[in-house]
Amino acid sequence: MRILFVGDVNGKTGRRMAAARLPLLRRERGVDLCVVNGENAAGGFGITGEMADELFRAGADVITSGNHIWNRKETADLLLHEPRLLRPSNYPPGAPGKGMFVAPTPHGPAAVINLMGRVFMPPVECPFREADRLLGELPPEVRIVLVDIHAEATSEKVALGWHLDGRVSAVLGTHTHVQTADERVLPKGTAYLSDAGMTGPADSVIGIKTSIAVRKFLTGVPVRLEAADGPAQLNGALIEVEPSSGRATSIERIIFREAGQG
Numbered sequence: 001m002r003i004l005f006v007g008d009v010n011g012k013t014g015r016r017m018a019a020a021r022l023p024l025l026r027r028e029r030g031v032d033l034c035v036v037n038g039e040n041a042a043g044g045f046g047i048t049g050e051m052a053d054e055l056f057r058a059g060a061d062v063i064t065s066g067n068h069i070w071n072r073k074e075t076a077d078l079l080l081h082e083p084r085l086l087r088p089s090n091y092p093p094g095a096p097g098k099g100m101f102v103a104p105t106p107h108g109p110a111a112v113i114n115l116m117g118r119v120f121m122p123p124v125e126c127p128f129r130e131a132d133r134l135l136g137e138l139p140p141e142v143r144i145v146l147v148d149i150h151a152e153a154t155s156e157k158v159a160l161g162w163h164l165d166g167r168v169s170a171v172l173g174t175h176t177h178v179q180t181a182d183e184r185v186l187p188k189g190t191a192y193l194s195d196a197g198m199t200g201p202a203d204s205v206i207g208i209k210t211s212i213a214v215r216k217f218l219t220g221v222p223v224r225l226e227a228a229d230g231p232a233q234l235n236g237a238l239i240e241v242e243p244s245s246g247r248a249t250s251i252e253r254i255i256f257r258e259a260g261q262g
C-alpha cells in the first residue's frame with residue numbers, strides 16, 4: 001500500500017497547492033492513505049474548520065499538527081469534534097483533542113500518531129514513552145502505523161526513528177519546514193525522514209514573508225509575522241508499506257515546485 005505524507009501546509013499558498021496537487025498525486029501514484037500536516041494552514045498560524053475541510057476535500061484522510069495548533073481559539077472545539085484532526089498526543093492531560101486516529105484504508109486499518117519533540121519546543125510529556133503507550137493501546141490487527149514527529153532537533157527525531165524501528169511503518173519529521181535528504185528504510189522496516197518540509201510559498205523564510213523575516217533578524221525588533229505568497233512548493237514523502245506486516249519497503253521524497261522556480 002502507498003502512503004502519501006505532506007509537510008506543513010502553510011497559508012493560502014500552501015492550501016492552493018494542496019488543492020491543486022493532492023488529487024493528482026493520489027491518482028497518479030495510487031495513494032491509499034494521505035496524511036497532511038496542517039498546523040500552519042491559517043496564514044502560517046493554526047487551522048480553522050473550513051481549512052481542515054478544504055484539506056479533507058483535496059484528499060487528506062488525516063490532518064496532523066504541532067505547536068501552532070493552538071493559535072486559533074476555535075481549534076480547541078474543532079479538536080473535540082473532528083477525530084481526523086490530530087494534535088501532538090504528548091501534550092499534558094487536559095489538553096483538548098487526541099493524537100492518534102485509526103483510518104480505514106483499502107488494505108486495512110492504519111493508525112496515524114502525532115507527537116511533538118521536547119528539544120527547543122514548548123514543554124510537553126515524553127514523546128518516546130507516549131509512542132510506547134499508544135502502540136500498547138493498538139489492537140493487533142492494526143499493523144500499519146505512521147508517526148508524525150513534530151520537532152526542531154534532528155537528533156531527537158533520529159532517536160525516535162530508531163526507538164520505533166520495526167514497531168511502526170514510518171516515522172516522519174515535521175516543523176522545521178525544510179526538507180531533509182536522509183530518507184531511508186531502517187533495518188527492521190520503518191521508513192524514516194527527519195523532516196518532510198513545507199507545502200507553501202517557495203520564496204519565503206520557512207513560509208514567512210522574506211522582507212519581514214530578514215528585518216526581524218537584522219534589527220532584533222519583534223514584528224508581526226505574515227505568510228508569504230508567490231510561487232508554491234509541495235514537500236512530502238511517499239512510503240510503500242507491505243500491509244500484512246506493516247513494514248515499509250521504500251520511501252521517496254516528494255518535491256514539487258510551481259513553474260518559475262529555479
Ligand SMILES: [Fe+2]
Nearest residue numbers: 008039040175
Ligand atoms: Fe509548521
Ligand SMILES: [Fe+2]
Nearest residue numbers: 066067068175
Ligand atoms: Fe511547528
